[in-house]
Amino acid sequence: xxxxxxxxxxxxxxxxxxxxxxxxxxxxxxxxxxxxxxxxxxxxxxxxxxxxxxxxxxxxxxxxxxxxxxxxxxxxxxxxxxxxxxxxxxxxxxxxxxxxxxxxxxxxxxxxxxxxxxxxxxxxxxxxxxxxxxxxxxxxxxxxxxxxxxxxxxxxxxxxxxxxxxxxxxxxxxxxxxxxxxxxxxxxxxxxxxxxxxxxxxxxxxxxxxxxxxxxxxxxxxxxxxxxxx
DNA sequence: GGCTGATCATGT
DNA sequence: ACATGATCAGCC
Numbered sequence: 043x044x045x046x047x048x049x050x051x052x053x054x055x056x057x058x059x060x061x062x063x064x065x066x067x068x069x070x071x072x073x074x075x076x077x078x079x080x081x082x083x084x085x086x087x088x089x090x091x092x093x094x095x096x097x098x099x100x101x102x103x104x105x106x107x108x109x110x111x112x113x114x115x116x117x118x119x120x121x122x123x124x125x126x127x128x129x130x131x132x133x134x135x136x137x138x139x140x141x142x143x144x145x146x147x148x149x150x151x152x153x154x155x156x157x158x159x160x161x162x163x164x165x166x167x168x169x170x171x172x173x174x175x176x177x178x179x180x181x182x183x184x185x186x187x188x189x190x191x192x193x194x195x196x197x198x199x200x201x202x203x204x205x206x207x208x209x210x211x212x213x214x215x216x217x218x219x220x221x222x223x224x225x226x227x228x229x230x231x232x233x234x235x236x237x238x239x240x241x242x243x244x245x246x247x248x249x250x251x252x253x254x255x256x257x258x259x260x261x262x263x264x265x266x267x268x269x270x271x272x
Numbered sequence: 273g274g275c276t277g278a279t280c281a282t283g284t
Numbered sequence: 285a286c287a288t289g290a291t292c293a294g295c296c
Binding site: 086087089090091092093094095098109122124132133135136138139169171228229230234235236250 | 273274275276277278279280
């Protein structure tokens with residue numbers, strides 16, 4: 043009998059979701075894995091998504107592979123984010139795959155990026171590699187929606203990147219484009235190919251890409267919560 | 273291959 | 285030290 047137990051079903055309200063996430067704060071990944079009866083890998087080299095899946099289990103998200111929000115009924119996306127001892131992000135945050143074709147008529151308002159980021163439950167987790175995986179602790183969660191400034195930043199970057207994609211410039215995009223949102227490879231390896239638009243408007247094959255939030259953006263939203271919240 | 277979950281590891 | 289480009293695993 044343990045006082046803390048994973049949710050077996052998706053929580054029926056945002057408040058219940060947040061409450062469960064708040065209960066996990068301070069526990070180590072080893073403790074949460076043990077209670078849930080999960081084996082813990084020695085590191086994340088071959089289990090990069092393990093922490094995300096552990097938190098999905100604890101919070102009652104329908105696990106894994108659906109192109110929907112993690113809590114579809116609540117319209118909430120779950121993101122675990124590795125942080126250093128100061129609470130600053132150690133990695134960028136994957137948002138969604140970038141559509142490289144069929145983009146006629148797509149706008150920021152109808153974009154997958156905007157939909158995914160409309161409401162996010164951020165769960166910081168200690169991520170320094172010197173800390174054994176089992177000893178890393180879960181931090182206090184943050185239920186977030188972009189404010190007007192954040193949405194504006196995201197929209198500007200998204201529009202710049204999508205313009206380049208539509209105009210056949212995808213292979214000229216690097217991770218340096220975008221102030222808060224970047225486009226980077228998102229694939230099994232560098233040999234994976236997908237269809238895109240070439241410089242002359244012709245179909246080409248290129249590496250699949252994903253949209254990622256840069257650390258300045260996620261760092262600022264975490265800081266706003268943990269430093270400026272009353 | 274394309275989607276989910278991300279972090280690794282090398283170059284600068 | 286750090287961000288970019290590359291990569292890992294499972295499901296369909």
